[in-house]
Amino acid sequence: MEPTDTSNPDYFHKVVDCQWACPAHTNVPEYIRLIAQGRYTESYMLNRHSNVFPGILGRTCDRPCEPACRRGRVEEKPVAICRLKRVASDLKGDVTDLLPKAPPTSNGKKVALIGAGPASLTVANDLAPLGYEVTIFEALPKPGGLMRTNIPSFRLPVDVLEFETNAILDMGHVTIHYNHRVESLKALLDDEGFDAVFIGTGAPKGKELNLPGRAEADANIHIGIEWLESVHFEHIDSIGKDVLVIGVGNTAMDCCRTSKRLGGTNVKVMARKDRRYFKASPWELEDAEEELVDILENHSPASFVVEDGKLVGMMFDIVEWHEDPESGRLKSTKLDEKLIPCTDVILAIGQDNAFPFVERDIGIEFGKWDMPVVDKTTFMTTRDGVFVGGDAAWGPENIIWAVAHGHQAAISINNYCQGVSLLDRTPDTVKLNSAKMGLHEWAYSNDYSSKGRTKMNHAELTARFKELSLEVELGFDIEQTAREVQRCLNCDVHTEFDAPLCTECDACVDICPVNCLTMTGNAAEDELRQKLTVPALNITQDLYVSAALPQTGRVMVKDEDLCVHCGLCAERCPTAAWDMALMDLHIPQAR
Numbered sequence: 001m002e003p004t005d006t007s008n009p010d011y012f013h014k015v016v017d018c019q020w021a022c023p024a025h026t027n028v029p030e031y032i033r034l035i036a037q038g039r040y041t042e043s044y045m046l047n048r049h050s051n052v053f054p055g056i057l058g059r060t061c062d063r064p065c066e067p068a069c070r071r072g073r074v075e076e077k078p079v080a081i082c083r084l085k086r087v088a089s090d091l092k093g094d095v096t097d098l099l100p101k102a103p104p105t106s107n108g109k110k111v112a113l114i115g116a117g118p119a120s121l122t123v124a125n126d127l128a129p130l131g132y133e134v135t136i137f138e139a140l141p142k143p144g145g146l147m148r149t150n151i152p153s154f155r156l157p158v159d160v161l162e163f164e165t166n167a168i169l170d171m172g173h174v175t176i177h178y179n180h181r182v183e184s185l186k187a188l189l190d191d192e193g194f195d196a197v198f199i200g201t202g203a204p205k206g207k208e209l210n211l212p213g214r215a216e217a218d219a220n221i222h223i224g225i226e227w228l229e230s231v232h233f234e235h236i237d238s239i240g241k242d243v244l245v246i247g248v249g250n251t252a253m254d255c256c257r258t259s260k261r262l263g264g265t266n267v268k269v270m271a272r273k274d275r276r277y278f279k280a281s282p283w284e285l286e287d288a289e290e291e292l293v294d295i296l297e298n299h300s301p302a303s304f305v306v307e308d309g310k311l312v313g314m315m316f317d318i319v320e321w322h323e324d325p326e327s328g329r330l331k332s333t334k335l336d337e338k339l340i341p342c343t344d345v346i347l348a349i350g351q352d353n354a355f356p357f358v359e360r361d362i363g364i365e366f367g368k369w370d371m372p373v374v375d376k377t378t379f380m381t382t383r384d385g386v387f388v389g390g391d392a393a394w395g396p397e398n399i400i401w402a403v404a405h406g407h408q409a410a411i412s413i414n415n416y417c418q419g420v421s422l423l424d425r426t427p428d429t430v431k432l433n434s435a436k437m438g439l440h441e442w443a444y445s446n447d448y449s450s451k452g453r454t455k456m457n458h459a460e461l462t463a464r465f466k467e468l469s470l471e472v473e474l475g476f477d478i479e480q481t482a483r484e485v486q487r488c489l490n491c492d493v494h495t496e497f498d499a500p501l502c503t504e505c506d507a508c509v510d511i512c513p514v515n516c517l518t519m520t521g522n523a524a525e526d527e528l529r530q531k532l533t534v535p536a537l538n539i540t541q542d543l544y545v546s547a548a549l550p551q552t553g554r555v556m557v558k559d560e561d562l563c564v565h566c567g568l569c570a571e572r573c574p575t576a577a578w579d580m581a582l583m584d585l586h587i588p589q590a591r
Helices: 009-013 017-021 028-036 040-051 054-060 081-091 118-130 158-169 185-191 224-232 250-261 282-290 399-417 478-485 507-511 525-531 568-572
Strands: 110-114 133-137 174-177 196-199 221-223 242-246 266-270 294-296 299-307 310-323 330-341 344-347 386-388 429-434 436-438 493-497 517-520 543-545 555-559 578-586
Touching (some): 009 017, 009 429, 110 185, 185 196, 250 266, 250 344, 429 493
Parallel strands (some): 110 133, 221 344
Antiparallel strands (some): 299 310, 517 555
C-alpha cells in the first residue's frame, strides 16, 4: 500500500466520524473539549459558526452525528453529543458582542429570501456580514418556519427559538416582512430589483388520507403540521379525550404528546408496520411512551366511522408484512379488522412540497413529484439567480440539513452576484498541529472513561400536562456534564508518525491497549489487513500506513477502527517518532 496522505481531509472524515456525519460538519470533539474546560461561551460560538442554531439543535436535532460516534465501537451507546451542545447554549455568557454583524455600508447587492425557516435564516446569516441587503418574505407573523410551528414549546422553548432567530434578524442589512405570502415569483423577479432569490419554503403541506368517511368527519380530522401551527398560535387549545394519531414519524410524536396536554386522555399512535420501520427517532418514541401514549403496530387505516354526522371511530386492517421474493419490496397480508373508537384523528403521515407561487413559464424546470430541478452542488434552479434549499429542495429532512443547504447556497449566491463561477468553491483543508505540552502532557485529556451514557433529567410526569410550555428535558447538570464529556474519545487528536525517526523498538506496539499497531512487511490491502496483530475486518475504515521504516523497510500500520486516541504510543516512544496532533479542519463558507 502507498503511504497514507494525512494532508487529505477525506482520510480524517472516516476518523472523526461525528463531524463528517453532521451535515454542517460541526467540530464536535473541539466543542466538547471546550465544555470540559468550562468554556461554555467559546463552545457555543464554535457551534454557531457551523450549525447556526446551537440552542435549538441542542434540543431538536435528529443527531446524525451520534450513530457515527466512534464510542459506539467501544460500547453500545454513543456520546450524548446533542445534549452537550445544549449545555453550551444553556451556560453561555453574554454573546451579543461575539455575534456576526453586518458592515456599516451595503455592497450594493440585494437578495430576496422566501420563507424565514432555518435554510433562509442561514443564508441571511452568511450574506449580511458580507454587506448584502437581505429581504425576507414570511407568510406567518413570526420567524422560524417549521422550527416554530412544528416543534412544540415543551421541546423547544420560545425564548431559545427567538434568541437565535433574532441574532440573525438583528445583525443589520436584514429586513423581514411578516404576514407576506409571496403569490408570484415572476412578479418578485420582475419588479423588486433583486440580484438573486432563495426559496426556503420548506415542505408546508401535510399529506391527506382519503378514505371512506373522510369528508363527513372533517370537523374532527386534523392535518398534523397545520394542527401544531394552530396550537402554537393559540388558535386551538383543546382536543377530545380519545385521539388517534396516524403515522409514526417525529411529527406524529409531537402531535400525540401535544394532544396529551390539550385534554387527550386516551391517545394512541397508529402504525401500519412494526417498530423496525418507524421513522421517529428512538428518543422521541421513548418520550411519547413515557407519557403513556399507546403505539399500536401493524394497523392499516381502512375507513373513518361516522354516526349521525359525527366521527366515532376508525376501522383498521390488522396486517402482517413480508418481503416479496421477486421484487424485494414489503407486502402486507390482512389478518383481521378492528374498530377503534375516537373523538379526533390527527394525520401525520408525511409532508409534501408546494410551489403554487412559482409560475411554470419563467425558466424553472420541474421534475419528479412536481419539484423544481435543483443542482445538488450549487443549489441553483434552471433559471439563473434563483436558488432553493432546505426541505423545499429535495423534500423533508431535518433542521441541520437545512442549515447545511443554507451555507452552500450562500456560497453560490455570493459567487453569482460577484460574477464568479458557481463551481469555484474553496476546497476543504486540514492541518495537524502538535498537541504536546510537555514530555508526557497533552493539550487534551487522554484518559479513557469507562462510564456509560448519561441519562437526561426530565420534568415530573404529572407536571408536564399542566402547562403546555413546560420543557420536559431539563438538561444536564454540571456533574452529569463533567461525566459525559469524558466519554468523548477526542477522535480529532490523531497519532502522527514520522517514519525516519523510528528505531523499530516495538515500544509503541507493546503499550498499545487495543492492539491497533503493527510493524510488518508491506502488501496489498487485502493481505495487509490480515497480517495485523488484530486483523482489520472493517473495510469501510481506512488503514493508516507509514512510509518505509529506515532499518528494515517494513511499514507501521494502524487500524483506525480500534484506536482510542489515548496517546500512550507517543508517550512511550523514545525517539518522538509518534506525536499526537490536533486536526484543524476548515470547511469554507461564503466569504
